[in-house]
Amino acid sequence: MNEQDHETTGTEVARQDGHGGAVRLDEGHVVGAGGVPERFANPGLPAHIPRMADLDEAAAKRAEKQVATLFGISMLATLAFLVLYFVIDVNQTVFIPGVGVTSASNAALGVTLALSLLGIGLGAVHWAKTLMPDEEVVEDRHPMRAGDAERAEAVRVMTQEGGKSQIGRRPLIKYTLGGAMGLFALPIVLQVAGSLGEMPRKSLSLTWWNGGPSGPGEIPTFRPLRLMKDPENLPIKASDVTIGSVFHVMPQGLLPDPVTHEGGAEHLLEEKAKAAVLLMRLDPEQIKSQKERDWGYQGIVAYSKICTHVGCPVGLYEQQTHHLLCPCHQSTFDVTQDCKVIFGPAKRPLPQLKITVDDEGYLVSAQPFDEAVGPSFWERNS
Amino acid sequence: MTTTSTPRPADALRDGDSAYQAPPSAAARKVGGLAGWVDDRTGAAKPVGYLMKKVFPDHWSFMLGEIAMYSMIICLITGTFLTFWYVPSAGLTVYDGSYVPLRGVEMSEAYASTLHISFDIKGGLMIRQIHHWAALMFTVAVVVHMFRVFFTGAFRKPREINWVIGSVLALLSIIEGFAGYSLPDDLLSGTGIRAMAGFVQTAPVIGSYLVYGIFGGPFPGEMIIPRLYSVHILLLPAILVGLFTVHIALVALQKHTQFPGPGRTNDNVVGYPVMPVYAAKAGGFFFIVFGVLALISALVQINPIWGYGPYDPSPVTAGSQPDWYMGFADGALRLLPGWLEFNLWGEYTLSLNIALGALVLLPLVYIVLGAYPFVERFVTKDEREHHLLDRPRNNPVRTGIGMAGITAYTVFMFAAGNDIMAIKLGLSINDITWFFRIGLFVLPPIVFWVTKRTCLALQRRDREQVLHGRESGTIIRTPDGRFFERHEAELPEDQWILVQHEAVRPFEIAATADEHGVARPAARSDRVRSAMSRFYFADAVNPVTPAELAAAHHHGHEAEAIEGPTPAGEIESSSRDDALARRLE
Numbered sequence: 001m002n003e004q005d006h007e008t009t010g011t012e013v014a015r016q017d018g019h020g021g022a023v024r025l026d027e028g029h030v031v032g033a034g035g036v037p038e039r040f041a042n043p044g045l046p047a048h049i050p051r052m053a054d055l056d057e058a059a060a061k062r063a064e065k066q067v068a069t070l071f072g073i074s075m076l077a078t079l080a081f082l083v084l085y086f087v088i089d090v091n092q093t094v095f096i097p098g099v100g101v102t103s104a105s106n107a108a109l110g111v112t113l114a115l116s117l118l119g120i121g122l123g124a125v126h127w128a129k130t131l132m133p134d135e136e137v138v139e140d141r142h143p144m145r146a147g148d149a150e151r152a153e154a155v156r157v158m159t160q161e162g163g164k165s166q167i168g169r170r171p172l173i174k175y176t177l178g179g180a181m182g183l184f185a186l187p188i189v190l191q192v193a194g195s196l197g198e199m200p201r202k203s204l205s206l207t208w209w210n211g212g213p214s215g216p217g218e219i220p221t222f223r224p225l226r227l228m229k230d231p232e233n234l235p236i237k238a239s240d241v242t243i244g245s246v247f248h249v250m251p252q253g254l255l256p257d258p259v260t261h262e263g264g265a266e267h268l269l270e271e272k273a274k275a276a277v278l279l280m281r282l283d284p285e286q287i288k289s290q291k292e293r294d295w296g297y298q299g300i301v302a303y304s305k306i307c308t309h310v311g312c313p314v315g316l317y318e319q320q321t322h323h324l325l326c327p328c329h330q331s332t333f334d335v336t337q338d339c340k341v342i343f344g345p346a347k348r349p350l351p352q353l354k355i356t357v358d359d360e361g362y363l364v365s366a367q368p369f370d371e372a373v374g375p376s377f378w379e380r381n382s
Numbered sequence: 383m384t385t386t387s388t389p390r391p392a393d394a395l396r397d398g399d400s401a402y403q404a405p406p407s408a409a410a411r412k413v414g415g416l417a418g419w420v421d422d423r424t425g426a427a428k429p430v431g432y433l434m435k436k437v438f439p440d441h442w443s444f445m446l447g448e449i450a451m452y453s454m455i456i457c458l459i460t461g462t463f464l465t466f467w468y469v470p471s472a473g474l475t476v477y478d479g480s481y482v483p484l485r486g487v488e489m490s491e492a493y494a495s496t497l498h499i500s501f502d503i504k505g506g507l508m509i510r511q512i513h514h515w516a517a518l519m520f521t522v523a524v525v526v527h528m529f530r531v532f533f534t535g536a537f538r539k540p541r542e543i544n545w546v547i548g549s550v551l552a553l554l555s556i557i558e559g560f561a562g563y564s565l566p567d568d569l570l571s572g573t574g575i576r577a578m579a580g581f582v583q584t585a586p587v588i589g590s591y592l593v594y595g596i597f598g599g600p601f602p603g604e605m606i607i608p609r610l611y612s613v614h615i616l617l618l619p620a621i622l623v624g625l626f627t628v629h630i631a632l633v634a635l636q637k638h639t640q641f642p643g644p645g646r647t648n649d650n651v652v653g654y655p656v657m658p659v660y661a662a663k664a665g666g667f668f669f670i671v672f673g674v675l676a677l678i679s680a681l682v683q684i685n686p687i688w689g690y691g692p693y694d695p696s697p698v699t700a701g702s703q704p705d706w707y708m709g710f711a712d713g714a715l716r717l718l719p720g721w722l723e724f725n726l727w728g729e730y731t732l733s734l735n736i737a738l739g740a741l742v743l744l745p746l747v748y749i750v751l752g753a754y755p756f757v758e759r760f761v762t763k764d765e766r767e768h769h770l771l772d773r774p775r776n777n778p779v780r781t782g783i784g785m786a787g788i789t790a791y792t793v794f795m796f797a798a799g800n801d802i803m804a805i806k807l808g809l810s811i812n813d814i815t816w817f818f819r820i821g822l823f824v825l826p827p828i829v830f831w832v833t834k835r836t837c838l839a840l841q842r843r844d845r846e847q848v849l850h851g852r853e854s855g856t857i858i859r860t861p862d863g864r865f866f867e868r869h870e871a872e873l874p875e876d877q878w879i880l881v882q883h884e885a886v887r888p889f890e891i892a893a894t895a896d897e898h899g900v901a902r903p904a905a906r907s908d909r910v911r912s913a914m915s916r917f918y919f920a921d922a923v924n925p926v927t928p929a930e931l932a933a934a935h936h937h938g939h940e941a942e943a944i945e946g947p948t949p950a951g952e953i954e955s956s957s958r959d960d961a962l963a964r965r966l967e
Contacts, residue, residue: 036927036928036929036932037928038927038928038929039881039925039927039928040873040878040881040882040927040928042644042645042646042647042878042882043644043645043873043875043878044644044645045644045645045652046644046645046875085504085505090480090501090502090503090504091480091501096681099681099682102681102683103507105504105505105507105508106505106507106508106511106679106680107680107681108680109504109505109508109680110508110511110512110676110677110679110680110681111676111677111680111681113508113673113676113680114673114674114676114677114680115673116673117669117670117672117673117676118669118670118673118674118677119673120666120669120673121666121667121668121669121670121671121672121673122666122670123666124662124663124665124666124669125662125663125666125667125670127662127666128658128659128662128663128666129663132658132659132662133654133658133659134654134659136645136652136653136654137437137652137653137654137655138437138645138650138651138652139436139437139637139650139651139653140649140650140651141637141648141649141650141651141769143767144540144636144767193595196594196595196596196598197594197595197597197598197599197603197605198594198598198599198600199591199594199595200590200591200593200594200600203600204583204590215599215600216594216599216600230696248696248697250696261476261488267600269602269693269694269695270599270600270601270602270603272694272695272696273576273600273601273602273695273696274600276695276696305696306695309580309715309720309735309736310576310577310579310580310581310584310715310736311576311577311579311580311583311601312573312576312577312580312698312702313695313696313697313698315697315698315699327698327699327702327801328573328577328698328702329577329712329715329716330716330800330801330811330815331720341720343811343812343815344716344720344815345715345716345717345718345719345720345735345736345739346720346735347720347721347722347723347733347735348720348723374580375579375580375581375583375584375733375736376583376584376723376731376733376736377583377584377589377590377593377731378584378585378586378587378588378589378590378730378731378732379590379730379731380730380731381728381729381730381731
């Protein structure tokens with residue numbers, strides 16, 4: 001909208017002496033007519049104002065020295081970097097006011113590198129601003145579009161010269177070429193898409209609680225698994241779970257030995273990502289859901305730790321309110337109401353793991369999760 | 383072999399070919415033997431000479447794109463260094479480096495090598511921190527550069543292609559950032575990957591296959607780190623650099639836009655040539671950006687991955703936040719209510735509470751951005767080339783739309799920090815979330831309205847300033863002892879900026895009946911255009927015209943007449959403005 005469409009002559013407002021033709025200003029936009037140009041004319045480039053260094057050789061000399069000083073600082077800082085690289089041990093720390101205790105090597109190398117670079121940069125810019133020509137140059141623009149003749153020529157080359165391939169006259173070639181070009185990428189796409197990795201099959205709906213490895217193609221058979229403390233990998237006696245306590249639990253056989261890192265699931269992280277469980281003990285009176293009470297043991301309840309929103313571990317347990325909060329997107333689950341969502345973006349409650357005790361009094365699973373844990377997916381059918 | 387006597391050298395075998403002529407290389411050789419050598423073989427002198435005297439206009443806001451360009455180059459340099467030590471593997475290893483708290487902990491080689499870079503490679507932490515800060519600087523600069531281009535209307539013809547390329551670059555830059563952020567395989571970034579897996583999994587119909595394909599099997603698997611690595615250091619940088627090259631080549635080809643001002647028109651570029659001014663300024667600016675990033679990296683810690691521990695899908699750190707540029711998508715996930723998840727026929731699950739925020743919003747933002755120039759072009763039907771920038775106030779509706787968009791984006795982004803706000807401000811997280819949920823719908827229209835009214839007010843002030851005339855500083859005393867200041871009647875040079883833009887008015891549908899009086903319904907597109915045009919331009923405030931300025935001065939005389947007898951006659955020779963000035967007293 002800034003076009004100078006109407007080049008008008010005369011840069012001034014035409015003076016109209018006398019009182020005829022005056023327009024009231026409270027009547028909105030006034031369109032010019034008659035002897036007054038419709039728009040103001042561009043006044044043209046203002047006069048160039050010379051700088052100190054243009055007029056005074058002493059000022060120019062001063063600018064030269066300032067630029068040289070900045071370049072000199074850069075050189076010194078570079079040398080300092082080289083020295084400090086060897087002098088400062090990589091693990092040495094230093095206290096810097098306002099920053100705190102930090103890596104001495106990182107601070108020293110970073111600051112000297114910064115000075116080395118800033119010296120060059122500021123020097124160059126200062127040089128340009130003080131000593132290089134500052135008289136503005138005008139360059140003309142031309143329309144982006146090519147001339148009509150050039151356009152016509154391009155069209156001619158594409159149609160007439162291109163037509164010499166006879167593609168227009170030989171439809172057999174045209175269509176077979178189209179077919180071949182349309183298909184040739186498929187092998188490459190198939191190779192990538194087909195070989196990306198194993199497809200899920202049932203594995204999104206299974207966990208280690210189903211009886212063991214639950215990856216694609218595995219068909220575990222259920223057996224009661226002890227609830228093991230993570231990371232100690234020790235079974236939990238029902239009597240050890242006091243009211244208000246919370247345990248981070250993995251199924252028996254999943255975790256490796258905490259010291260030797262031996263044993264455990266072959267696909268450890270993949271199994272952990274589905275099998276993690278939170279174990280809490282509530283006063284049974286506080287539990288509002290009969291199913292929750294039935295699936296627990298004397299107020300001890302176990303719930304999947306994997307958020308039903310996008311799968312973060314539900315890490316925060318509020319002992320007073322019995323709320324579980326996911327730190328990623330703040331979905332809040334109420335443990336007294338069968339882990340129903342009471343706030344946040346999740347829809348479904350955390351799945352409950354039905355538990356009981358074995359002969360030795362250790363907590364064990366009574367059945368696997370009866371629904372898929374973690375985030376939703378299309379084939380999920382509950 | 384026949385021998386003919388035709389004096390035809392080998393390089394002029396066809397009729398009309400001119401014989402080889404030695405280049406006037408005496409001068410070229412003086413420049414430098416090497417330059418002459420190259421030019422003899424490439425003819426590079428011509429384009430180099432052209433480019434070196436190319437003129438670029440000067441304005442501080444044109445540096446924003448430069449900052450983005452330089453941050454990207456710095457990322458490429460430091461990133462290359464990092465690949466020398468980083469090990470893109472999820473294979474397990476037991477850490478035994480110099481960071482004592484993690485010794486003996488089992489972790490991925492990716493995490494161990496990142497610790498190695500941070501603690502055992504001299505200057506490694508510095509390079510890592512420069513890389514991370516430069517990436518943040520890059521994404522910020524891209525966004526702010528985009529604001530500049532948007533609010534000044536620099537995306538208009540002929541630059542729509544470059545705007546679209548820029549939108550793609552902006553989208554790729556945040557994906558590139560996310561990929562790089564995830565490579566250390568620490569607990570925080572791993573949680574980000576976990577969320578990414580979660581929302582890919584919710585894609586309708588193909589979600590579970592998609593997530594297994596990306597991760598090469600069940601989450602997290604061992605494939606995601608090497609795959610992200612190849613995406614982060616090869617695939618996306620190649621596309622980014624390629625598109626960026628086209629982006630900057632188009633800037634050179636179309637010549638940079640300039641702000642309006644005296645002597646600056648739509649048909650010229652007023653500024654400084656590359657040689658020597660921009661060679662020094664832009665070249666120097668690279669070092670300044672690099673230097674500032676080095677200084678920040680020396681003194682301000684970023685992403686201390688050693689504090690988070692190795693990734694494990696079961697623990698989590700409280701206050702999980704993505705890097706800022708992913709904040710808006712994360713915030714959307716926090717705001718979307720759970721009831722958007724539906725169970726279809728008891729067989730399938732459609733999780734719009736996740737898919738909308740992650741899979742739809744992310745591309746949608748950039749599609750809307752990329753499409754904007756075409757929407758505005760549809761409204762204005764403007765086919766001319768625009769090389770002069772708009773002052774944002776001179777297009778109040780566009781500026782309002784931009785501000786409303788920024789507001790919506792900001793609400794999403796701040797929503798990603800609702801937990802931090804709740805803790806730091808001692809507020810209920812539920813209240814904060816509800817504030818953002820409502821704010822997302824309420825705030826953008828308010829901001830639009832406020833911005834538009836502000837722009838209109840600024841435009842009116844511009845008009846007033848022009849109509850008021852310039853206060854000359856000359857005080858005149860009349861014979862009867864009254865003082866007034868003389869106002870200049872002509873448009874002073876520094877007020878050109880206030881009147882240079884074009885007057886606008888809404889598009890009106892042409893005659894709705896033909897010459898026989900038969901109703902001719904306007905085309906639907908014309909009706910839509912007319913409605914949108916009213917939305918854009920109905921209450922436009924147009925620049926002062928010369929007639930209006932002249933009228934303003936006349937009006938002074940009128941007022942004077944109304945005000946009754948004055949000794950104006952005695953001073954008539956001083957200026958026509960005097961009367962106006964007096965009226966304004």
